[in-house]
Amino acid sequence: MNKPIKQHLIDPEICIRCYTCEMTCPIEAIVHDDNNVVVDADKCDYCMACIPVCPTGSIDEWRVVADPYSVEEQFGWEELPEQQDITQSEAAGGMEALDDAMAALLAEAHAGAGGKAVAPASASKPTVNMYNLSHPVEATVQGNYRLTGDGADTDVRHVILSFQDKFPVLEGQSIGILPPGQDDKGNPYLPRLYSVSSPRDGERPNFGNVSLTVKREQHGICSNYVCDLKPGDKVRVTGPFGATFLMPDDPQARLLMVCTGTGSAPMRAFTMRRQRSVGNKSGGMTMFFGARSPDTLPYFGPLKKVPEALLKTHMVFSRLPDQPKEYVQDRILAEEDAVAEMLGDPNTYIYICGLRGMEEGVEKAFTNIAESIGVQWVALRDAMREEGRYHVETY
Secondary structure (H helix, E strand, O other): OOOOEEEEEOOOOOOOOOOHHHHHOOOOOEEEOOOOEEEOOOOOOOOOOOOOOOOOOOOOEEEEEOOOOOHHHHHOOOOOOOOOOOOHHHHHOOOHHHHHHHHHHHHHHHOOOOOOOOOOOOOOOOOOOOEEOOEOEEEEEEEEEEOOOOOOOOOEEEEEEEEOOOOOOOOOOEEEEEOOOEOOOOOEOOOEEEEEOOOOOOOOOOOOEEEEEEEOOOOOHHHHHHHOOOOOOEEEEEEEEOOOOOOOOOOOOEEEEEEEHHHHHHHHHHHHHHHHHHHHHOOOEEEEEEEOOHHHOOOHHHHHOOOOOOOEEEEEEOOOOOOOOOOHHHHHHHOHHHHHHHHOOOOEEEEEEEOOHHHHHHHHHHHHHHHHOOOOHHHHHHHHHHOOOEEEEEO
Protein backbone atom coordinates (compact mmCIF):
# COMPACT_ATOMS: atom_id res chain seq x y z
CA MET A 1 0.00 0.00 0.00
CA ASN A 2 1.25 3.51 -0.86
CA LYS A 3 1.79 6.03 1.91
CA PRO A 4 -1.64 7.60 2.61
CA ILE A 5 -2.26 11.21 1.62
CA LYS A 6 -5.03 13.65 2.40
CA GLN A 7 -6.83 14.30 -0.89
CA HIS A 8 -8.73 17.51 -1.56
CA LEU A 9 -12.18 16.84 -3.07
CA ILE A 10 -15.34 18.77 -4.02
CA ASP A 11 -18.79 17.58 -2.99
CA PRO A 12 -20.76 17.21 -6.25
CA GLU A 13 -24.11 17.40 -4.44
CA ILE A 14 -23.43 20.76 -2.80
CA CYS A 15 -21.33 22.38 -5.56
CA ILE A 16 -23.30 24.93 -7.58
CA ARG A 17 -20.89 24.87 -10.56
CA CYS A 18 -20.06 28.55 -10.36
CA TYR A 19 -16.45 27.75 -11.40
CA THR A 20 -15.07 30.45 -9.11
CA CYS A 21 -12.66 28.00 -7.49
CA GLU A 22 -11.32 26.95 -10.89
CA MET A 23 -10.72 30.55 -11.90
CA THR A 24 -9.06 31.28 -8.54
CA CYS A 25 -6.68 28.30 -8.34
CA PRO A 26 -3.17 29.67 -9.04
CA ILE A 27 -1.79 26.36 -10.36
CA GLU A 28 -4.79 25.19 -12.44
CA ALA A 29 -5.37 22.16 -10.21
CA ILE A 30 -9.15 22.54 -10.47
CA VAL A 31 -10.82 21.44 -13.70
CA HIS A 32 -14.31 20.61 -14.93
CA ASP A 33 -16.12 18.54 -17.49
CA ASP A 34 -19.79 18.68 -18.47
CA ASN A 35 -20.75 17.10 -15.16
CA ASN A 36 -18.49 18.04 -12.23
CA VAL A 37 -15.83 20.43 -10.97
CA VAL A 38 -12.93 18.48 -9.44
CA VAL A 39 -9.44 18.82 -7.92
CA ASP A 40 -6.49 17.11 -9.63
CA ALA A 41 -4.51 15.38 -6.85
CA ASP A 42 -1.36 15.37 -8.99
CA LYS A 43 -1.34 19.18 -9.07
CA CYS A 44 -2.95 20.29 -5.79
CA ASP A 45 -0.41 21.78 -3.33
CA TYR A 46 -2.94 22.57 -0.55
CA CYS A 47 -2.53 26.33 -0.96
CA MET A 48 -6.21 26.84 0.10
CA ALA A 49 -6.75 29.75 -2.30
CA CYS A 50 -10.01 28.13 -3.40
CA ILE A 51 -11.57 27.77 0.06
CA PRO A 52 -12.69 31.36 0.84
CA VAL A 53 -14.16 32.02 -2.61
CA CYS A 54 -16.53 29.03 -2.52
CA PRO A 55 -20.04 30.27 -1.61
CA THR A 56 -21.30 26.85 -0.45
CA GLY A 57 -18.42 25.12 1.36
CA SER A 58 -18.60 22.25 -1.13
CA ILE A 59 -14.87 22.60 -1.78
CA ASP A 60 -13.95 21.91 1.85
CA GLU A 61 -13.91 18.10 1.56
CA TRP A 62 -11.03 15.73 2.32
CA ARG A 63 -10.35 12.00 2.31
CA VAL A 64 -7.30 10.08 3.51
CA VAL A 65 -6.49 7.70 0.65
CA ALA A 66 -3.78 5.24 -0.26
CA ASP A 67 -4.29 5.85 -3.98
CA PRO A 68 -5.73 9.25 -4.97
CA TYR A 69 -8.98 9.35 -6.89
CA SER A 70 -8.28 10.28 -10.50
CA VAL A 71 -9.83 13.24 -12.26
CA GLU A 72 -11.75 10.82 -14.49
CA GLU A 73 -13.21 9.00 -11.47
CA GLN A 74 -14.34 12.26 -9.91
CA PHE A 75 -16.00 13.40 -13.13
CA GLY A 76 -18.37 10.44 -12.81
CA TRP A 77 -19.39 11.04 -9.18
CA GLU A 78 -22.90 11.97 -8.11
CA GLU A 79 -21.91 12.01 -4.44
CA LEU A 80 -18.70 11.79 -2.42
CA PRO A 81 -17.32 8.34 -1.58
CA GLU A 82 -17.09 7.26 2.04
CA GLN A 83 -13.75 7.34 3.80
CA GLN A 84 -11.61 4.38 2.71
CA ASP A 85 -10.80 1.64 5.23
CA ILE A 86 -7.27 2.69 6.19
CA THR A 87 -5.76 1.64 9.50
CA GLN A 88 -5.01 4.28 12.10
CA SER A 89 -1.26 3.72 11.93
CA GLU A 90 -1.26 4.01 8.14
CA ALA A 91 -3.34 7.18 8.17
CA ALA A 92 -1.23 8.79 10.89
CA GLY A 93 2.09 8.42 9.11
CA GLY A 94 3.21 11.76 7.77
CA MET A 95 -0.25 13.38 8.25
CA GLU A 96 0.14 15.29 11.51
CA ALA A 97 2.29 18.10 10.15
CA LEU A 98 0.01 18.50 7.13
CA ASP A 99 -3.06 18.52 9.34
CA ASP A 100 -1.62 21.26 11.56
CA ALA A 101 -0.74 23.43 8.57
CA MET A 102 -4.11 22.83 6.92
CA ALA A 103 -6.03 23.56 10.10
CA ALA A 104 -4.41 26.98 10.34
CA LEU A 105 -5.05 27.73 6.67
CA LEU A 106 -8.66 26.56 6.82
CA ALA A 107 -9.37 28.60 9.94
CA GLU A 108 -8.12 31.72 8.17
CA ALA A 109 -10.01 30.90 4.99
CA HIS A 110 -13.28 30.17 6.76
CA ALA A 111 -13.13 33.50 8.52
CA GLY A 112 -14.34 35.07 5.28
CA ALA A 113 -16.17 32.17 3.71
CA GLY A 114 -19.23 31.59 5.83
CA GLY A 115 -18.00 28.09 6.65
CA LYS A 116 -19.31 24.75 5.49
CA ALA A 117 -23.08 24.62 5.67
CA VAL A 118 -25.48 21.77 6.37
CA ALA A 119 -29.06 21.59 5.11
CA PRO A 120 -31.86 21.94 7.69
CA ALA A 121 -32.92 18.54 9.01
CA SER A 122 -36.51 19.03 7.86
CA ALA A 123 -35.65 20.37 4.39
CA SER A 124 -36.85 18.49 1.34
CA LYS A 125 -34.30 16.40 -0.54
CA PRO A 126 -33.10 18.52 -3.47
CA THR A 127 -32.50 17.40 -7.02
CA VAL A 128 -28.96 18.33 -8.11
CA ASN A 129 -27.34 18.62 -11.56
CA MET A 130 -30.20 17.04 -13.49
CA TYR A 131 -29.22 19.13 -16.50
CA ASN A 132 -25.53 19.76 -17.20
CA LEU A 133 -23.32 21.40 -19.81
CA SER A 134 -23.71 18.59 -22.31
CA HIS A 135 -27.40 18.11 -21.59
CA PRO A 136 -29.08 21.46 -20.80
CA VAL A 137 -32.83 21.90 -20.85
CA GLU A 138 -34.57 24.52 -22.96
CA ALA A 139 -36.83 27.10 -21.36
CA THR A 140 -39.02 29.75 -22.94
CA VAL A 141 -39.05 33.30 -21.62
CA GLN A 142 -42.53 34.03 -20.32
CA GLY A 143 -41.87 37.51 -18.97
CA ASN A 144 -39.15 40.07 -18.29
CA TYR A 145 -40.04 42.96 -15.96
CA ARG A 146 -37.94 45.79 -14.58
CA LEU A 147 -38.01 45.86 -10.79
CA THR A 148 -36.08 49.06 -10.12
CA GLY A 149 -37.36 52.55 -10.85
CA ASP A 150 -36.98 53.99 -14.34
CA GLY A 151 -34.73 56.73 -12.98
CA ALA A 152 -32.53 54.36 -10.96
CA ASP A 153 -29.01 53.69 -12.20
CA THR A 154 -29.46 50.02 -11.26
CA ASP A 155 -31.36 47.79 -13.68
CA VAL A 156 -32.73 44.71 -11.87
CA ARG A 157 -35.06 42.38 -13.74
CA HIS A 158 -37.64 39.77 -12.78
CA VAL A 159 -37.36 37.09 -15.45
CA ILE A 160 -39.86 34.23 -15.70
CA LEU A 161 -38.86 31.05 -17.52
CA SER A 162 -41.35 28.41 -18.59
CA PHE A 163 -40.37 24.74 -18.96
CA GLN A 164 -42.21 22.07 -20.91
CA ASP A 165 -42.04 19.82 -17.86
CA LYS A 166 -41.90 20.89 -14.21
CA PHE A 167 -38.34 21.93 -13.31
CA PRO A 168 -37.47 20.27 -9.94
CA VAL A 169 -36.00 23.22 -8.06
CA LEU A 170 -36.38 24.08 -4.36
CA GLU A 171 -36.29 27.49 -2.70
CA GLY A 172 -32.64 28.44 -2.11
CA GLN A 173 -31.29 26.50 -5.08
CA SER A 174 -29.73 28.02 -8.21
CA ILE A 175 -29.93 27.36 -11.93
CA GLY A 176 -27.36 28.04 -14.63
CA ILE A 177 -28.03 30.13 -17.73
CA LEU A 178 -25.87 29.37 -20.77
CA PRO A 179 -25.29 32.57 -22.76
CA PRO A 180 -24.66 32.19 -26.48
CA GLY A 181 -21.22 32.84 -27.98
CA GLN A 182 -17.62 32.06 -27.10
CA ASP A 183 -14.89 33.52 -24.93
CA ASP A 184 -11.60 34.94 -26.24
CA LYS A 185 -10.13 31.42 -26.35
CA GLY A 186 -12.91 30.13 -28.58
CA ASN A 187 -14.61 28.13 -25.81
CA PRO A 188 -18.37 28.28 -25.18
CA TYR A 189 -19.26 30.53 -22.27
CA LEU A 190 -19.74 28.77 -18.95
CA PRO A 191 -23.15 29.10 -17.31
CA ARG A 192 -23.86 31.97 -14.93
CA LEU A 193 -25.61 30.95 -11.70
CA TYR A 194 -28.79 32.67 -10.50
CA SER A 195 -30.77 31.88 -7.37
CA VAL A 196 -34.42 31.15 -8.07
CA SER A 197 -36.86 33.69 -6.68
CA SER A 198 -39.97 31.51 -6.99
CA PRO A 199 -41.17 28.66 -4.74
CA ARG A 200 -41.00 24.99 -5.66
CA ASP A 201 -44.46 24.93 -7.26
CA GLY A 202 -43.54 27.74 -9.62
CA GLU A 203 -43.95 31.49 -10.05
CA ARG A 204 -47.53 30.66 -10.88
CA PRO A 205 -48.57 27.55 -8.96
CA ASN A 206 -48.29 24.29 -10.94
CA PHE A 207 -47.42 25.92 -14.26
CA GLY A 208 -43.81 24.71 -14.53
CA ASN A 209 -42.30 28.20 -14.46
CA VAL A 210 -39.31 29.55 -12.52
CA SER A 211 -38.40 33.17 -11.81
CA LEU A 212 -34.99 34.80 -11.44
CA THR A 213 -33.85 38.18 -10.07
CA VAL A 214 -31.08 39.47 -12.33
CA LYS A 215 -29.05 42.66 -12.07
CA ARG A 216 -27.55 44.06 -15.26
CA GLU A 217 -23.78 44.40 -14.95
CA GLN A 218 -22.07 46.87 -17.26
CA HIS A 219 -19.71 44.32 -18.82
CA GLY A 220 -21.58 41.17 -17.81
CA ILE A 221 -21.88 38.74 -20.70
CA CYS A 222 -24.72 36.74 -19.18
CA SER A 223 -26.48 39.46 -17.18
CA ASN A 224 -26.91 41.64 -20.27
CA TYR A 225 -28.09 38.61 -22.26
CA VAL A 226 -30.70 37.73 -19.63
CA CYS A 227 -31.83 41.31 -19.01
CA ASP A 228 -32.41 41.78 -22.75
CA LEU A 229 -34.46 38.60 -23.22
CA LYS A 230 -37.95 38.98 -24.63
CA PRO A 231 -41.06 36.83 -24.21
CA GLY A 232 -40.83 33.82 -26.50
CA ASP A 233 -37.02 33.69 -26.53
CA LYS A 234 -35.42 30.30 -25.87
CA VAL A 235 -32.82 29.84 -23.11
CA ARG A 236 -30.53 26.91 -22.27
CA VAL A 237 -30.58 26.04 -18.58
CA THR A 238 -28.46 23.79 -16.35
CA GLY A 239 -29.02 22.62 -12.79
CA PRO A 240 -30.58 22.78 -10.33
CA PHE A 241 -27.62 23.32 -8.00
CA GLY A 242 -27.12 23.60 -4.25
CA ALA A 243 -28.11 21.28 -1.43
CA THR A 244 -27.67 23.32 1.77
CA PHE A 245 -29.16 26.85 1.41
CA LEU A 246 -32.63 25.34 1.82
CA MET A 247 -35.53 26.32 4.02
CA PRO A 248 -36.88 24.00 6.71
CA ASP A 249 -40.22 22.41 5.92
CA ASP A 250 -41.20 22.73 9.58
CA PRO A 251 -43.88 25.49 9.58
CA GLN A 252 -42.92 26.42 13.15
CA ALA A 253 -39.30 27.19 12.22
CA ARG A 254 -38.41 30.87 12.52
CA LEU A 255 -36.46 32.45 9.67
CA LEU A 256 -34.12 35.42 10.18
CA MET A 257 -33.14 36.67 6.72
CA VAL A 258 -30.55 39.31 5.82
CA CYS A 259 -30.05 40.36 2.20
CA THR A 260 -28.97 43.08 -0.19
CA GLY A 261 -29.93 43.59 -3.83
CA THR A 262 -30.45 40.40 -5.81
CA GLY A 263 -29.68 38.44 -2.64
CA SER A 264 -33.40 38.88 -2.07
CA ALA A 265 -34.16 36.14 -4.63
CA PRO A 266 -34.12 33.15 -2.25
CA MET A 267 -35.82 35.22 0.47
CA ARG A 268 -38.71 35.94 -1.90
CA ALA A 269 -38.93 32.22 -2.65
CA PHE A 270 -38.96 31.38 1.08
CA THR A 271 -41.68 33.94 1.73
CA MET A 272 -43.89 32.74 -1.13
CA ARG A 273 -43.45 29.12 -0.06
CA ARG A 274 -44.53 29.95 3.48
CA GLN A 275 -47.44 32.05 2.26
CA ARG A 276 -48.73 29.22 0.09
CA SER A 277 -48.13 26.43 2.59
CA VAL A 278 -49.31 28.03 5.85
CA GLY A 279 -51.08 31.21 4.74
CA ASN A 280 -50.71 34.28 6.93
CA LYS A 281 -50.57 32.32 10.18
CA SER A 282 -46.78 32.11 10.37
CA GLY A 283 -45.23 34.96 12.33
CA GLY A 284 -41.79 33.42 12.30
CA MET A 285 -40.16 35.33 9.43
CA THR A 286 -38.07 38.49 9.79
CA MET A 287 -36.10 40.09 6.96
CA PHE A 288 -33.53 42.88 6.89
CA PHE A 289 -33.28 44.09 3.28
CA GLY A 290 -30.69 46.68 2.27
CA ALA A 291 -30.45 48.92 -0.80
CA ARG A 292 -29.41 52.44 -1.70
CA SER A 293 -32.96 53.79 -2.03
CA PRO A 294 -36.51 52.51 -2.51
CA ASP A 295 -36.29 52.75 -6.30
CA THR A 296 -33.21 50.46 -6.32
CA LEU A 297 -34.70 47.87 -3.97
CA PRO A 298 -36.14 44.87 -5.87
CA TYR A 299 -39.74 43.96 -4.93
CA PHE A 300 -40.14 47.15 -2.85
CA GLY A 301 -43.84 47.52 -3.70
CA PRO A 302 -44.84 43.85 -3.33
CA LEU A 303 -42.96 43.52 -0.04
CA LYS A 304 -44.94 46.38 1.48
CA LYS A 305 -48.10 44.39 0.80
CA VAL A 306 -46.98 41.22 2.61
CA PRO A 307 -48.89 41.03 5.92
CA GLU A 308 -46.70 41.64 8.97
CA ALA A 309 -48.29 38.56 10.54
CA LEU A 310 -46.35 36.55 7.94
CA LEU A 311 -43.20 38.62 7.44
CA LYS A 312 -41.67 41.40 9.51
CA THR A 313 -39.71 43.45 6.95
CA HIS A 314 -37.02 46.03 7.71
CA MET A 315 -36.16 47.98 4.55
CA VAL A 316 -32.84 49.74 5.02
CA PHE A 317 -31.52 52.50 2.75
CA SER A 318 -28.03 53.95 2.58
CA ARG A 319 -28.54 56.83 0.11
CA LEU A 320 -31.67 58.71 1.11
CA PRO A 321 -31.54 62.51 0.66
CA ASP A 322 -30.86 64.46 3.87
CA GLN A 323 -30.70 61.29 5.96
CA PRO A 324 -27.72 59.47 7.49
CA LYS A 325 -26.53 56.30 5.79
CA GLU A 326 -28.01 53.14 7.24
CA TYR A 327 -26.95 49.58 6.46
CA VAL A 328 -28.52 46.23 7.36
CA GLN A 329 -26.13 45.74 10.31
CA ASP A 330 -27.22 49.11 11.73
CA ARG A 331 -30.88 48.12 11.67
CA ILE A 332 -30.05 44.70 13.16
CA LEU A 333 -28.42 46.49 16.10
CA ALA A 334 -31.37 48.86 16.38
CA GLU A 335 -33.64 45.80 16.69
CA GLU A 336 -31.33 44.25 19.29
CA ASP A 337 -34.04 42.93 21.63
CA ALA A 338 -36.00 41.15 18.90
CA VAL A 339 -32.85 39.73 17.28
CA ALA A 340 -31.46 38.59 20.65
CA GLU A 341 -34.69 36.73 21.34
CA MET A 342 -34.40 34.95 17.99
CA LEU A 343 -30.72 34.10 18.53
CA GLY A 344 -31.67 32.46 21.79
CA ASP A 345 -34.38 30.33 20.19
CA PRO A 346 -33.16 26.87 19.01
CA ASN A 347 -35.87 26.96 16.36
CA THR A 348 -34.34 29.98 14.56
CA TYR A 349 -32.66 29.63 11.14
CA ILE A 350 -30.44 32.41 9.76
CA TYR A 351 -29.97 33.12 6.03
CA ILE A 352 -27.57 35.77 4.68
CA CYS A 353 -27.41 36.46 0.95
CA GLY A 354 -26.06 39.33 -1.14
CA LEU A 355 -22.88 41.33 -1.55
CA ARG A 356 -19.88 39.90 0.29
CA GLY A 357 -19.06 43.32 1.71
CA MET A 358 -22.03 43.17 4.09
CA GLU A 359 -20.97 39.92 5.76
CA GLU A 360 -18.39 41.46 8.10
CA GLY A 361 -20.78 44.11 9.40
CA VAL A 362 -23.56 41.56 9.96
CA GLU A 363 -21.15 39.29 11.83
CA LYS A 364 -20.13 42.17 14.11
CA ALA A 365 -23.77 43.03 14.79
CA PHE A 366 -24.58 39.45 15.74
CA THR A 367 -21.43 39.35 17.89
CA ASN A 368 -22.51 42.42 19.86
CA ILE A 369 -26.06 41.19 20.31
CA ALA A 370 -24.98 37.70 21.37
CA GLU A 371 -22.56 39.17 23.93
CA SER A 372 -25.37 41.29 25.37
CA ILE A 373 -27.16 38.08 26.36
CA GLY A 374 -23.99 36.38 27.59
CA VAL A 375 -23.39 34.19 24.54
CA GLN A 376 -20.24 33.89 22.43
CA TRP A 377 -21.35 34.48 18.85
CA VAL A 378 -18.67 32.37 17.15
CA ALA A 379 -19.60 29.33 19.25
CA LEU A 380 -23.32 29.90 18.67
CA ARG A 381 -22.84 30.48 14.94
CA ASP A 382 -20.76 27.33 14.47
CA ALA A 383 -23.25 25.26 16.46
CA MET A 384 -26.10 26.64 14.35
CA ARG A 385 -24.18 25.85 11.17
CA GLU A 386 -23.63 22.24 12.26
CA GLU A 387 -27.36 21.97 13.00
CA GLY A 388 -28.29 23.32 9.56
CA ARG A 389 -29.51 26.63 11.02
CA TYR A 390 -26.92 29.12 9.71
CA HIS A 391 -26.46 29.77 5.99
CA VAL A 392 -24.38 32.31 4.07
CA GLU A 393 -24.15 32.82 0.31
CA THR A 394 -22.38 36.05 -0.61
CA TYR A 395 -20.70 37.08 -3.83
